Every structure is written in C-alpha cells, then in structure tokens.
Amino acid sequence: MTTRVAILGYGNLGRGVEAAIKKNPDMELVAIFTRRNPSDLKINSSAEVVSVEKIEAWQDKVDVLIICGGSATDLPVQTPKYAKLFNVIDSFDTHAKIPEHFKNVDEIAKASNKTAIISVGWDPGMFSLNRLYANAILPDGKDYTFWGKGVSQGHSDAIRRIEGVADAKQYTIPIETALEKVRKGENPELATREKHKRECFVVLKDGADAEKIEQEIKSMPNYFADYDTTVHFITQEELNEKHSGIPHGGFVLRSGETSKNTKHLIEYSLKLDSNPEFTSSVLVAYARACNKLSKEGNFGCKTVFDIAPAYLSPKTNEELRAAML
Amino acid sequence: MTTRVAILGYGNLGRGVEAAIKKNPDMELVAIFTRRNPSDLKINSSAEVVSVEKIEAWQDKVDVLIICGGSATDLPVQTPKYAKLFNVIDSFDTHAKIPEHFKNVDEIAKASNKTAIISVGWDPGMFSLNRLYANAILPDGKDYTFWGKGVSQGHSDAIRRIEGVADAKQYTIPIETALEKVRKGENPELATREKHKRECFVVLKDGADAEKIEQEIKSMPNYFADYDTTVHFITQEELNEKHSGIPHGGFVLRSGETSKNTKHLIEYSLKLDSNPEFTSSVLVAYARACNKLSKEGNFGCKTVFDIAPAYLSPKTNEELRAAML
Numbered sequence: 001m002t003t004r005v006a007i008l009g010y011g012n013l014g015r016g017v018e019a020a021i022k023k024n025p026d027m028e029l030v031a032i033f034t035r036r037n038p039s040d041l042k043i044n045s046s047a048e049v050v051s052v053e054k055i056e057a058w059q060d061k062v063d064v065l066i067i068c069g070g071s072a073t074d075l076p077v078q079t080p081k082y083a084k085l086f087n088v089i090d091s092f093d094t095h096a097k098i099p100e101h102f103k104n105v106d107e108i109a110k111a112s113n114k115t116a117i118i119s120v121g122w123d124p125g126m127f128s129l130n131r132l133y134a135n136a137i138l139p140d141g142k143d144y145t146f147w148g149k150g151v152s153q154g155h156s157d158a159i160r161r162i163e164g165v166a167d168a169k170q171y172t173i174p175i176e177t178a179l180e181k182v183r184k185g186e187n188p189e190l191a192t193r194e195k196h197k198r199e200c201f202v203v204l205k206d207g208a209d210a211e212k213i214e215q216e217i218k219s220m221p222n223y224f225a226d227y228d229t230t231v232h233f234i235t236q237e238e239l240n241e242k243h244s245g246i247p248h249g250g251f252v253l254r255s256g257e258t259s260k261n262t263k264h265l266i267e268y269s270l271k272l273d274s275n276p277e278f279t280s281s282v283l284v285a286y287a288r289a290c291n292k293l294s295k296e297g298n299f300g301c302k303t304v305f306d307i308a309p310a311y312l313s314p315k316t317n318e319e320l321r322a323a324m325l
Numbered sequence: 326m327t328t329r330v331a332i333l334g335y336g337n338l339g340r341g342v343e344a345a346i347k348k349n350p351d352m353e354l355v356a357i358f359t360r361r362n363p364s365d366l367k368i369n370s371s372a373e374v375v376s377v378e379k380i381e382a383w384q385d386k387v388d389v390l391i392i393c394g395g396s397a398t399d400l401p402v403q404t405p406k407y408a409k410l411f412n413v414i415d416s417f418d419t420h421a422k423i424p425e426h427f428k429n430v431d432e433i434a435k436a437s438n439k440t441a442i443i444s445v446g447w448d449p450g451m452f453s454l455n456r457l458y459a460n461a462i463l464p465d466g467k468d469y470t471f472w473g474k475g476v477s478q479g480h481s482d483a484i485r486r487i488e489g490v491a492d493a494k495q496y497t498i499p500i501e502t503a504l505e506k507v508r509k510g511e512n513p514e515l516a517t518r519e520k521h522k523r524e525c526f527v528v529l530k531d532g533a534d535a536e537k538i539e540q541e542i543k544s545m546p547n548y549f550a551d552y553d554t555t556v557h558f559i560t561q562e563e564l565n566e567k568h569s570g571i572p573h574g575g576f577v578l579r580s581g582e583t584s585k586n587t588k589h590l591i592e593y594s595l596k597l598d599s600n601p602e603f604t605s606s607v608l609v610a611y612a613r614a615c616n617k618l619s620k621e622g623n624f625g626c627k628t629v630f631d632i633a634p635a636y637l638s639p640k641t642n643e644e645l646r647a648a649m650l
Contacts, residue, residue, distance in 0.1 A: 019584040054363055099647050119650055126458065126649045130593075133451065135649070136610040136637035137603075140348045183596075251602045258602040259344040265596040268455075270589070272510070276582040278462075285461040305635040305645050309454055312461035320630050322424050324460070325444055325453045 003291040005284070006031040006058060006086075008078065008282045009068035010041055013091065014247070016280025017066050018045050024284060026314045031058055033065075056095060059085050063294070064287040066090075068280075076101060083116045085302075089287055091121040091279055098124065098303075104106055106301035115294040116301045120286045121279040122270055125149070127252045129304050130268040138264060141256020142187045146174035146195060150248025158223045159200055162216055164208030169243040171199045174251065174302040180250035185255050185263045192226040200231045203239050248275035285312045328616040330609070331356040331411075333403065334393035335366055337571070338416065341605025342391050343370050349609060351639045356383055358390075374632055384410050385529055388619070391415075391614040393605075401426060404598050408434040408441045408626075412619045414567060414612055416446040416604055423449065423628075433625035440619040441626045445611045446604040447595055448472070452577045454629050455593040459579035463589060466581020467512045471499035471520060475573025475600060483548045489533030492561055494568040496524045497638035499576065510588045517551040525556045528564050610637045 005021060007014045010032050021029045022045070029047040038049040065086035067078050075092045082088050083105050092101050098119055109116040119125065123145070131143060150283070154170050159168035178195050181188045192247075200217055204210060214231045220225055249270040257263055272278040286304070289311035293302070310317055315324075330346060332339045335357050342644055346354045347370070363374040374485040375383070390411035392403050400417045407413050408430050417426050423444055434441040444450065448470070456468060478498045484493035499514075503520050506513045513519075529535060539556045542551055572603055574595040582588055597603040611629070614636035618627070 016583070017415045023463075023583065064562055095650065098650050099643065101553055117495075120560075124650045126462075126591075129458070131649050132634050132638055132645065133454070136613075136639075137451075137606050138348075139639075217350075234333050258348065258599065258606050262598045262602055264598060264603050264606075265594075266451075267592075267594045269592045271592075272589045273587045274583065274589075277587055278589050281462045281583050288461075303646060303650055305642065305650070306566070308631050308633045309457050310630040311448075313457055314461075314464075317630065318424065320457065321628060324456045325420065325423050325628055325630070 001026065001291070001295075003027050003273065003288050004030045004061065004063045005287055006016055006033060006062040006065050007047075007068055008033045008052065008055075008065055008082065009074070010034050010036075010043065011068060012276035013280055013283075015044065015188055016274070016277040017283055018043065018047070019277060020043070020281040022163045023281075024288075024314070027284060027288065030061055033058075055082070056085060062086055063291045064089060066193070066283050076104070080104045080108045083114050084112045085114075087115045087290050088115045089120055089290055090130040091125075091283060092119045092176060092218055093121060095124065098286075101261040102301050102303070110300045111212060113297075113299050115299055117286050117290050117303065117307070118301060119303055120283050122272075122282060125249070125279075125282050125304055126270070127250070127268070130266075131254070132305060133267040134268075136255030138258070138266065140258075141254050141264075143257070144182045144190075144253040145250065146179060147250040148172040148174050148196065148248070150272070151243075151246050153246075155198065155200075155223055158220060159202060159217055160213060164205050164213050165202055166205045167203040169201045169239060171201075172200060173197050179251065179253075182253050182255060183265060183267070184266050184292055185265060187255055193228060194208070196227060198224055198227045198229040200229065201239055201243050202231060202233050203236045204233055220254055221257055244260075245273065246275045248272050288314065326351065326616070326620075328352050328613050329355045329386065329388045330612055331358060331387040331390050332372075332393055333358045333377065333390055333407065334399070335359050335361075335368065338393040338605055338608075340369065341599070341602040342393060342608055343368065343372070343607040344602060345609040346370075346608075349613075349639070352609060352613065355386055358383075365530065374410050380407070381410060385615045387411055388616045389414060391608050391612055401429070404443060405413055405429045405433050406439065408437075409437045412440045412615050414442045414445055414608055414615055416450070416608060418446060418449055420449060427626050427628070428563060435625045438622075438624050440615050440624055442611050442615050442628065442632070443626060444628055445608050447597075447607060448575070450604075450607050450629055451595070452575070453573035454595070455577045455591075456579070457630060459577070459591040459593075461583030463579055463591065464584070465583075466589075467581050467611060468496055469507045469515075469578040469580070470575065471504060471578075472500050472575040473497040473573065475575070475597070476568075476571050478571075480523065480525075480548055484527060484542055485544060487538055489538055490527055490528050493527040493529045494526045494564060496526075498522050498524060504576065504578075508590060508592070510580050510590060512580055518553060521552060522551045523549055523554040525554065526559050526568050528561045529558055539591050543619060570598065571600045573603075590640075613637060613639065
C-alpha cells in the first residue's frame, strides 16, 4: 500500500520530510503546500508546489498531510483547521499545552472522519514512548531525561535577541558525571545545574561590549541563570564553518527495583546529526500508521501512545513476527 | 480496573511474576497453579496454591493466566491448551518457532474468545520493539544486537552436561570495541567472535581432567567454538558465593542515514540484576494490556508489536498525555 503524503510548510522540517520519503519506497510525496509564492520555492523532489490557498482541491489526492509548522503559533491553528480536510500529523512540542491541542484536534477529526496524530517526533515522541514502556515495566523506580549534546534553537534565539549580538549558537550538554550516577543505580536527586550545562558561541556586532553581553547571557532567567554557562566569542566565519549543523539527541533512563536490592536500568538514547531530519523521519513512519488507521476507520486524534508499533512498519505482521521478534 | 492474575508454574519466572505483582497496586495475584503437590510449595504471597488439575474451576476468577513454563517443551503445549480457558501470556523465546506458535495459539484463542499475548519479555519483547521502531524510523541503516554481560542458562547447562563437571556458570560478554565502532556510525561487519566473548566458571568433580574439559568446552560447536572463550576452574563455594545471581542485559542499536552523510544512532540498553525478575515485570505489564484488550473484545493471539503502548500503563490516556508525552 502506497501512502500519498503532502507537506504543509517547507522549512527545515518540511525538507526533512521530503528527504525521509525518499528512503521509504512505499511513500510518495505528491505536494508541498506553501504560504509563499510557489514559484519561489526550490525543492529537492518532483512534488508539485502549491499555494496553500488551493489545498482543498487536493483532498482526494493526499492520504496524509504532514504539517511542518512551528508549535508556538502555526500548529495550534493549522492542525485543527486541516483535520477537517485531511488525515494529519504534526510535531506539536509545547508539552504543557498538549491536552488542549489534543482536544481541539480530536473533536474536528472525529466530526470529519479523519485520523490525526499529534506530537510526533523524539521529545515528545520516541522519548515519551520510552518513558511509558519503562514506567509500565518498572513501576517502582525513577525517571531521568538528559538532552544533548545538541543545539537548542530557543536558547540560540534568546542570545540573538540581545543588543550587540550579530549571531549565536547554543549547545545543551548533559553532565557526564550525573549520567554515570544514574547508570550506577544511585537514583540521585539532581538540580537543574547538575544535569546540563550550556555552551554559547556568539558573534558580536562592531563595537559591542563583550563583557556586558556575557553577563547578560549568564544571568538570563529560565534560559541560562540556573546553569553553568560558558560563552565563547567567535567570528561569523568560524560560526558558519564549525557550528552550522543542527545536531541533537539525549538519554531517557529509568532505574528501578523489582524486589529488595534487585535493580534494573533501562536506557534509551539518540545521537542525531540533524534534529529536524530525525524528527521528520519519525513523522513519516507515523504517516504510514495514520494512513492504515484511517483505512480501518479508526478516526479521531491519537498520539504515539495510542498506536501499536506494527502500524509504523511497511512489513506485514507475518513478516514482522518472522524477522524482528 | 483490577487485573486478577494467576501463574502457571512456580520456578524463577513464576516467582518473578509474584514479586512484580506486588509492585503494581492494580494487579492481584489470585492463584498459583502447579504440577507439583500444592502443599510442597513455599510461596511469597497470599495467593492460593492449586493443583493444575483443578485449573478449569478458576475460569471466572482469573482475568489473565501468565504461563511461566519453558519454551522447549512446556509452552508449545500449554499456551494453546490454556488459551481455550483463559486469556494467556507467555514468554516463548525460540525465535525461529514463533510463527508456528503464534498460529497454534491464535486459532484457539479466536475460537474461544480469548486474548493471548506470546513472546513477551525482553528478547523477544522489548528488544524486538526497539528493532521495529528503529527500522521504521531509519529504513536506511543497520541493526546490531549485543547481549550481556549476563548469564546464559543454555550455555551453563551445556557445560554442566560435560563428564567430570560438577557445576558451571557461563557469562556472555559484549565486546566493547565492537560496540564503540557501532556507536561511531562505522556500520562494521562483525563476525560472531568480534561481537561477544564467553567466560566460564567451572567446578570439577573429584579426579576430573581440567585440561581435557577446558578443550571440550572451547571446541563445543554452536555454543563456544565460534567465540573467544575463557575457562576458570573454581570451587563450589566460590561459585555459590560470587556467581549465584542471574544478571543479564544487552544493547539494541540501529545506525542509519536520513540523507547523504547525515547519520543517526538509536540505542536501547538494559542492565538487569535478575533476568527472570525483569522478564516477569514485562509479563505483568502486558497482563494489564491483555485484560484491557479482552474487555474490549479484541481476541486472538498478539505479540508486543500489536499492542498500543497505552494499554501497558495503569494511567488513563488523559493522564498519560498530560504527564508522559
């Protein structure tokens, strides 16, 4: 069964979906919908580039619409809106607002006989799945999540908004000694500062005051004040050359006991050269599941928790049992 | 919803299930069925100990029967047999025979309106799940599974069958340099000998020929001949003192590309103080799922691939979305 996919929004995530579809012979990218002028888009596939204003005409030609907008303002509007017309998937990642987003999408998807899957990616997504499985298996235990080493877009943006900063990149780095304590089953209580440190590479505008900017970064509440933060001032050339990638990753651990002094450690980790390309690859696997669920008449909003793993695979259940179990 | 569980077979696995149920307030152990004389069993709970011959009378008092027999001769008979009477779960782990076992159990479970879940544990089980998820996300990549450090029951038994051996314990140990190559994304081709080594602790009978036994172990086809094997001769006291545990664990890795030179690594690992207690904890989580599926009228045989993660948790879907996504 071929899944005909369309993308809404052609940024890093949209380009990642385009790349991921090339790795999946049973998936076909039929259209890219954009708010920009379609003729301005240079794409890397033979998909049709279409103005989002004409999206309604594509209802019968698309099995799943992957919505590649941002969580802050795009997805809360787009996902419910397009769940009227299409089976949809998004990577909504504002954890605190997931219940509200779910409710909005669920009502519309159910009323329209569409299947929607929200908050797909690695966190939320694969990390969430691993938290759920590990908690179900080891109810008497403790969870740990570490992020990095990777680029935090939000933290990089926060630095770039400071007066006198021309450009910046911020890395979130898990603290190895804390990870090791968890792995040893010590179940440590870890303060924010003990779990992660932050490293910033900053390009100054002409005449900017480096010392003042460094202080401003290090004292920024929520973003940096609770962490040990290092600031390096470099040239734009060096930033472009050495820090242009968007790597990320992290660790989900659960340490627990099944009886007195009998301990177990479950660890899941990701090391990603490209955060958006990996997220997109998860989105594409769930697009396959979305199409299957829709064909079965299983409508409404879902998350990764609600979807049996076999739906993600192009293999049949028989093939999976024979080859992967 | 409380799940009333019964155990069939009170060995290491059965005792592990008994311990795991104590960690799950929504699970209740109502009976332990045994082929032995019930009065001979010393158990660690208030469950009723019942001769397996009286099992039929318990149909209405048990939601899920966890069958804790061995894969070689017990489960191929027991799981289909008791799927006539109960929702059942087993940890059948003869990978090559899973399709046949599935078929046998599926026919009977469907005909009897029962839900069965087979091959639950960590391999098959959690390792299989991680292979499936990682393959769906990174279709262009390579899989690696490493086992250990842990005790292999089969290999220990093989040594104990050698003439002149009084007792033995065998550890399977993953080779760290191979693991590191995989983690670096080198996608190495690894021979059997390059992935694992084997370490044996052997107690000799009086007058046994140590050198001859060491050769016999090291040249044993399938079990040891393809590995670098170390043999240590120790006393029964030392074996009892230092090697009485049944630890195990291992690593499932997938290394793949999403576009040219953009690499990702997904790694899942387990470090288990007790192999049977962890396997039992997985069985108990799936017993919860089994009960829910049965209540929904979802009958027939399933594996971990067919079950949406949310079924494993005692939390509601709303709670899961709010707390774990």
